[in-house]
Amino acid sequence: MPTETAYAKINLALHVRARRDDGYHELETLFAFVDQGDLLSASTAETDQLNTVGEFGGQLTDPMDNIVAKALSVLPRSQGLEIVMEKNLPVAAGLGGGSADAGAVFRIVRELYGLPDDWQDRAAKLGADVPACVDSLTCIGRGTGTELGAIDSDLTGTPVLLVNPRVPLATGPVFTAWDGKDRGPMPTGSVSEIAMNGRNDLEGPALSLCPQIGDVLKALKASDAFLVRMSGSGATCFALFKDDASMCAASEEIAHHQPEWWQMQGKLR
Secondary structure, three states, X not given: XXXXXXXXXXXXXXXXXXXXXXXXXXXXXXXXXXXXXXXXXXXXXXXXXXXXXXOOHHHOOOHHHOHHHHHHHOOOOOOEEEEEEEOOOOOOXXXXXXXXXXXXXXXXXHHHOOOOOOHHHHHHHHOOOHHHHHHOOOEEEEOOOOEEEEOOOOOOOOEEEEEEOOOOOOXXXXXXXXXXXXXXXXXXXXHHHHHHXXXXXXXXXXXXXXXXXXXXXXXXXXXXXXXXXXXXXXXXXEEEOOOHHHHHHHHHHHHHHOOOOEXXXXXXX
């Protein structure tokens, strides 16, 4: 039976343009995905079941009320599925962990049964990041993040270090703290050009709610990374490196000074 990695999502750039009447925000983002994340294994069962294990598995207090169970419920199948999810990504961390898990469920169902023609609409109703997480490839997101545009990535294979201060930060309050100022559109060009010339408009609001993010950014900027930024609504930050040796050196340095912080090493897909 299939096993899928729920690839960690990062926002190489995230430009918030306006508040919408429906409570969401109009944004432009460059999604990218790390080749590491949660692990989901599936087997057929009489009814849908979800069992969570792993470092952060205990944080999902009601497994059948989370986004993975909801993803199962919106995808028609001839059989039930039992999912065992190894939760390696922290919860409420700006890595799209739940959305990535849902995306992995869509891939599992696609492999076993195929997906309905309207799968993108079903994914979008689960969460704004879920459609991008189904294929988990670098892409442009517009609207609420569900209007996707393909883009070839010149950063595939780039070493990336994820660091989180182990402080959960819910998305809603961060968006609420955004000051409503449109600071301009996301730049155009290659993926590396957009990343280097873009920004994350939620970094300021997130810092006001979770000042530890500033400590993580400072530690990463002291390394040999060529790009350091907060991902999504935080509190996870990422650093991109030219080579594995630089990434490993940064990881060891941070682990020495801040052993309590969560880290994950990987490469961009």
